[in-house]
Amino acid sequence: xxxxxxxxxxxxxxxxxxxxxxxxxxxxxxxxxxxxxxxxxxxxxxxxxxxxxxxxxxxxxxxxxxxxxxxxxxxxxxxxxxxxxxxxxxxxxxxxxxxxxxxxxxxxxxxxxxxxxxxxxxxxxxxxxxxxxxxxxxxxxxxxxxxxxxxxxxxxxxxxxxxxxxxxxxxxxxxxxxxxxxxxxxxxxxxxxxxx
Numbered sequence: 001x002x003x004x005x006x007x008x009x010x011x012x013x014x015x016x017x018x019x020x021x022x023x024x025x026x027x028x029x030x031x032x033x034x035x036x037x038x039x040x041x042x043x044x045x046x047x048x049x050x051x052x053x054x055x056x057x058x059x060x061x062x063x064x065x066x067x068x069x070x071x072x073x074x075x076x077x078x079x080x081x082x083x084x085x086x087x088x089x090x091x092x093x094x095x096x097x098x099x100x101x102x103x104x105x106x107x108x109x110x111x112x113x114x115x116x117x118x119x120x121x122x123x124x125x126x127x128x129x130x131x132x133x134x135x136x137x138x139x140x141x142x143x144x145x146x147x148x149x150x151x152x153x154x155x156x157x158x159x160x161x162x163x164x165x166x167x168x169x170x171x172x173x174x175x176x177x178x179x180x181x182x183x184x185x186x187x188x189x190x191x192x193x194x195x196x
Contacts, residue, residue: 044075044086054080056094061087116146124150128157135162135183146183151195152176161188 047070052063062071063078072078074089085092102120106112109126116122118138124131131150138144150157156173167188173179176196182189 044077045073047072047076047078049079052080054078054083054085054092056085056092058092059090060092114148116148118142118144118146120147122148124148127153129155131157131159133159133161135165144183144185147181149178149180151178 048065050063050065050070051067052060054060054063062069064070065078072087072092074087076087077095078085078087078092084095086095087093103123104120105123105125106114107125109128111130111132112124112126112128113132113134114122114124115134115136117136119142128150133148135144135146150159152173152175154175156175156177159173161167161183164186165183165188166186167190171190174192174194176194178193178195180191182191
């Protein structure tokens with residue numbers, strides 16, 4: 001990349017020195033596209049929100065953007081149903097997985113046993129005496145990432161996790177505290193806030 005920048009500086013210098021006009025910049029960009037080892041076809045480009053259903057691995061092309069048919073090219077990025085996809089020249093690939101979280105609220109109190117699904121956020125809002133968490137296996141290709149939060153009243157519940165989950169030393173469950181737990185690949189982090 002330094003050699004491209006040096007060439008760009010020489011091109012700008014040849015087109016008027018330190019005062020660069022719009023035409024000079026346009027020439028420099030065109031020249032950069034010519035000499036770039038990637039070339040202009042490997043760049044990404046946002047094309048908009050589509051009404052054409054897209055899924056990871058779909059070869060759907062053309063698609064509809066702003067009520068007009070559009071033939072996607074390599075590097076085009078489109079959004080469908082709050083998810084973003086990039087076209088690799090033959091198929092659409094989802095970028096970063098779902099862009100919206102699924103939330104589950106469990107308002108029951110007492111002793112709760114709950115199996116968590118990866119990629120969901122669980123809110124336990126009832127007065128708990130015990131919270132027993134198990135983890136469902138994540139689907140193939142999805143991170144084993146689990147989230148839950150709960151509130152403690154004047155009497156904190158007992159909380160149990162699978163013995164495969166490793167937490168930092170020194171964790172305790174205290175009264176009048178809100179907790180958020182994040183587990184990624186069996187390593188957990190705990191955040192807490194006093195409610196009093």
